[in-house]
Amino acid sequence: MLLLGIDIGTSSIKASVVDGTTGQIIASAQYPDTENTISTPQTGWAEQDPEMWWECVQQAVFRCHSSGKYNSKDIHAIGIAYQMHGLVMVDRDHRVLRPSIIWCDSRAVEIGNQAFKTIGEEKSLAHLLNSPGNFTASKLAWVKANEPRIYGSVYKIMLPGDFIAMKLTGTITTSNSALSEGIFWDFQTNAVSEDVMKTYGFSHNILPELRPLFSNHGEVTSSIADLLGLQAGTPVCYKAGDQPNNALSLNVLEPGEVAATAGTSGVVYSVSDQVSYDPLSRVNTFAHVNHQLNNQNRLGTLLCINGTGILNRWVRDNVATNMSYQQMNDAASQVQAGANGLFVLPFGNGAERVLGNKTIDATFTGINFNIHSSAHIIRASQEGIAFSLKYGVDIMASNGSSPKVIRAGKANMFLSNVFTEALVNAIGVAVELYDTDGAKGAALGAGIGQGFFSNPKDAFSNMKSIGLVEPTPHLVAQYAEVYAQWKAILDAQL
Template sequence: MYYLGYDIGSSSIKVALIEAESGKTIDIHKEPAMEMPIESPRKGWAEQDPDLWWNYVCIGTQKLLKKCAVDKKEITGIGIAYQMHGLVLTDKEGNPLRNAIIWCDSRAVDIGEQAAADLEGEFCTSHLLNTPGNFTASKLKWVKENEPDIYSQINYFMLPGDYIAGKFTNVTSTTISGLTEGIFWDFKEEKLSAHLLHYYGIQKEIFPPIVPTFGMQGTVSAQAARETGLTEGIPLLYRAGDQPNNALSLNVFSPGEIAMTGGTSAVAYTISDQLRTKEIHRINTFAHVNYSPDRPSLGKLLCINGAGIQYRWLKEHLKVDSYDEMNDLANEINPGSDGLLIYPFGNGAERILFNKNPGASILHLDLNRHSTAHLCRATLEGIAFSLMYGIDILISEGLKPKVIRAGNDNLFKSVVFAQTMCNLIGHPIEIYNTTGAVGAARACMIHQYGFKAFSKIVMSNDLVHTCTPEKENKPISQAYQLWKEKLDSQINQ
């Protein structure tokens, strides 16, 4: 028997097939081969067609089943991970009313800032555990203000994973974890925030019914079976945003444990059991996948929008063949990149910078000394510096790192990036051979076997290596301090 896991990203759709009993990964397929387009009709906007995601879900599923020669009748569960903070709006027939406004769209920054000024600080601190910021609630308010004709036709608001789950099951639903990532949830009252909905003028009726993160969320419909090549009736057993799911994939469930990713954006996600957040303007607090009212397990998340996208931009403009080539070039240069500093903030407003959008920049470029290799190393270091800048905020919140884990993909495939992060934090980083799609598939096991069996599979099968801090790391520490001083000077102007 097998489970399927899906990772609905903004760059691609990944589909993973695993053995249901052992958790062993059979294969992973990515669709499309090139990255999906992000439409930006205005500066700071970022949109995608939700049906584009579903189209690639169908294509990817068909190709994976054919490649693995698996009997589709042996697939006994589906799990979904998805890009967070998106906004999908559908009509009474379930069709999208407009493109999805995705995670890196910054059109609602002003709305979120005004909400933070108007709502009581204690309410945000102890009820929302966040400010509304540039998240889904503020994006929905933007549609209400700027596209009233579309808003009037809304039957349901959804997050990206809710939409794909609905396409599979023909049933519209959401989760508590999803509602917290949209900043709709009142942790103190344990329900949708009536106060926030009243402030934004959003009616409760457009919110889908809530289902558990783990367990029966519906079954594959006849239409979805025809489009994906699956069998009708397969249960959907799990759904979570990509960062809570990444933490799950890395067996991160307890306070002091940190999961890191370095993809298009870079994220540090740590677990807390404290229902209060001081830095509500710069970090986010969500219900983790194992959250329950009687045992709060919260994910504290910081995100750098401009991370891997900065490295991709450099690759495209340097016209090199691969990221491996860039990583090899970066490895030729000493830590600190001979004074070259790169700031990767070129992908929308950055929450850790109080929703400012300073853009990407290069400082101290010496045309007589610095080479392509310097640019590669300084870019990796700049992304690591920005992530460490955010981790410093978490530490000020009381974080005491006990375990740090990351997946063996994207930026963490670079020895320079992984070692730079390790030296900056001063703590070992365990690198695991897992992905969001694999984690989403394995999460189906929790429904059947529980968390202990799941954790055993991750810990015994996936550890690739452990990166440990170097004794001599003064150059990178000095470079980070200089980088941070320049950034603070810029954003405090």
């Protein structure tokens, strides 16, 4: 059976066609070749056009088909992964009402903080496992307060993956995992939070129909099937945010298992069976893809650093202008750990939840014109990203989540030996690398939702590690010293 996975990333959209029997990718493509732009109408804002995502989805699927390696009519199920926390609003004709307010947008921080107080901090944490913070519900409240005419035209609100599923099927649905990432879900009542809906004055009618995550979320319409070369009636039977989906793609489904990714943002994601939370909401807990499957709790605690791959890209575009990413990594590897006293705080992509939703921007400290080159800036930036993740992992450890090993796809920042070495030795935990990504995970998720696999674990029976990076004692000691200097610079900013 062939399965199609679509990953709605911030920078690009990727599609993969996977053979469900072998677990192997038959064809894979992304679009565009360069990175999609993020619109910033005001400082701290971040928006993208949902119709741009849809156009990119079409082009990525066409590129897969053009490989000639399969018959597109043999695709039997579709799965979708997507950038989390984005707000998409449509009217009754399914027309987009405004650009999507995406995950790294900071405009709703104060609205969320006020809701936290109104609901009651203790009650909010006990029921939502988070502060409403800067998540989707708070972004919708911002629209309600500042763009009432647009809000009055809303038929349904969605997350980015729900929107792409709607374009494919004409059906608008959601899941408990999606509602939890938007901070609409009450984990005590296992239902939409009445406190959130009442505090923000939302009608339940604007939420999509709730369905199990692994289930039929609509079937491809005849017109879209003709457009994309698919069979009409092909089900979309899996939708998940990019980080729960990344964990799924790495077979991280059970308590104690941990996944990481380092694309535009950097994430460490730990699975637990305990309904718990960080008292300061610096790391956030959501329903994992298999939450309440077989009536078992499966929660994902997510540490997110906004300024990860986007910092590496900024360095390429503005400092290492004549280098590819591989050439940047090679140059950085010629510089010693610590970059000769150059330190970078990578917090230049909006409010950082790990810092209590503060926006402190990026900082380059210790530049010496007689010592430092572009290679030092590259290395210090990659180490700064690793150290920011170490900072968050320490917060997770204070809440009882201490990983013994971390699984990651060999992609994005994990293609850099400098970054991987810095991360492994800074946190003192080995990283297992796998040849997988979000599009492949979404395809396998579709196989689970369609019933091709009897349970989620069966989808990964052919998965094998392609590398293990372990801490080295002398590097652990060296990075501990460098990290202490980096953290002192961060502490002075807070």
